[in-house]
Amino acid sequence: xxxxxxxxxxxxxxxxxxxxxxxxxxxxxxxxxxxxxxxxxxxxxxxxxxxxxxxxxxxxxxxxxxxxxxxxxxxxxxxxxxxxxxxxxxxxxxxxxxxxxxxxxxxxxxxxxxxxxxxxxxxxxxxxxxxxxxxxxxxxxxxxxxxxxxxxxxxxxxxxxxxxxxxxxxxxxxxxxxxxxxxxxxxxxxxxxxxxxxxxxxxxxxxxxxxxxxxxxxxxxxxxxxxxxxxxxxxxxxxxxxxxxxxxxxxxxxxxxxxx
Numbered sequence: 001x002x003x004x005x006x007x008x009x010x011x012x013x014x015x016x017x018x019x020x021x022x023x024x025x026x027x028x029x030x031x032x033x034x035x036x037x038x039x040x041x042x043x044x045x046x047x048x049x050x051x052x053x054x055x056x057x058x059x060x061x062x063x064x065x066x067x068x069x070x071x072x073x074x075x076x077x078x079x080x081x082x083x084x085x086x087x088x089x090x091x092x093x094x095x096x097x098x099x100x101x102x103x104x105x106x107x108x109x110x111x112x113x114x115x116x117x118x119x120x121x122x123x124x125x126x127x128x129x130x131x132x133x134x135x136x137x138x139x140x141x142x143x144x145x146x147x148x149x150x151x152x153x154x155x156x157x158x159x160x161x162x163x164x165x166x167x168x169x170x171x172x173x174x175x176x177x178x179x180x181x182x183x184x185x186x187x188x189x190x191x192x193x194x195x196x197x198x199x200x201x202x203x204x205x206x207x208x209x210x211x212x213x214x215x216x217x218x219x220x221x222x223x224x225x226x227x228x229x230x231x232x233x234x235x236x237x238x239x240x241x242x243x244x245x246x247x248x249x250x251x252x253x254x255x256x257x258x259x260x
Contacts, residue, residue: 001052004234007186009055009085011045012203013037013074014063019092021119022257025159025184025199027207028063030167036068039077045193048226050081052233053195058085059187066095072106079110087112092119093149096132104139112145117152119259157183157252159200160215168212169247177250179241188237194223195236201244218244 012026014036020029037045058078065071071089078087093116114136116129129149139145161168172178179185188195189202196202201221204211208219221244224236 001230003054004052004230004237006053006055006188006237008057008059008188009049009053009082010059010061010187010189010199011037011042011078012061012063012189012191013042013065013071014067015206016067017062017064017092018067018094019064019119020260021156022259023156023158023160023162023255025203026061026063027203027210030207030210033206037074039070039073042074042077043081045190046078046081048193049190049195052226052230055082055085055188058082058087060087060089062090064092064095065089066091066099071099072103075107075110075112079112089114091116093117093129093132096135101139101142104143104145107145108143114139114145114147116147116149118149119152119156119257121153121256125259153256154254155183156257157249157254159184159248159252163212165210166212167207167210167215169215169218170249171214171246172250173246174250175243175245176241178248179245181250181252182245182248183252191223194225195233196223197221197239197242197244200247215247218247 015031016034016036017028022029060074060078068074075087087110089112091114118129119125136147140147161170182198184198184200187198189199191202201223205219224233228236
């Protein structure tokens with residue numbers, strides 16, 4: 001059986017973040033739950049999917065992955081499960097200062113890249129990122145751990161409407177166009193052992209108490225299960241627009257978010 005190739009697959013290894021960003025599509029600006037996945041939980045979440053799926057990139061996300069003090073072991077476990085995927089750690093970069101060379105040494109030769117998302121143009125934030133660059137350069141030169149710094153300011157868009165701290169769907173009445181314009185159409189997520197279309201579909205279940213009643217109809221979204229047939233999983237991967245896409249905008253609006 002040939003594995004189903006997909007551009008990316010993500011796992012939220014920490015349900016917690018050290019900053020809060022407006023419009024976070026993981027809803028960590030709303031969620032008070034704090035859970036760090038153990039290496040065993042990561043195996044249980046991912047191994048059943050490795051039989052059918054082969055992502056080009058495996059994305060370690062959060063929350064903030066560097067909250068997980070066992071992040072090096074997480075990387076090695078994922079490398080063991082998805083042997084042919086590039087591993088990308090998505091981070092805001094602020095906690096890298098807490099990790100020493102032993103981290104880089106442990107994940108050397110694992111084809112892992114640290115992707116820093118710049119969430120603010122604030123000078124203090126920028127200085128903090130500049131301060132860790134010598135460490136990142138050292139890890140790159142001495143251990144082959146590459147890094148990149150990307151813009152998460154000018155590219156940031158609202159995944160939902162927020163009115164008086166309540167989450168509303170956009171409902172622009174064109175789910176096809178919403179899907180076509182979606183910046184997350186290839187961002188499939190593993191959450192609680194199941195496969196989801198995108199961040200919104202995976203994590204909206206965590207913020208039901210923050211939703212307006214108009215959002216509740218999208219909670220009947222059905223993820224794929226690892227016990228589903230190979231053909232069912234392939235069909236799931238190939239789904240384009242569907243009901244839940246109606247919650248998203250047809251013209252995603254960029255904005256400079258507030259972070260705390």
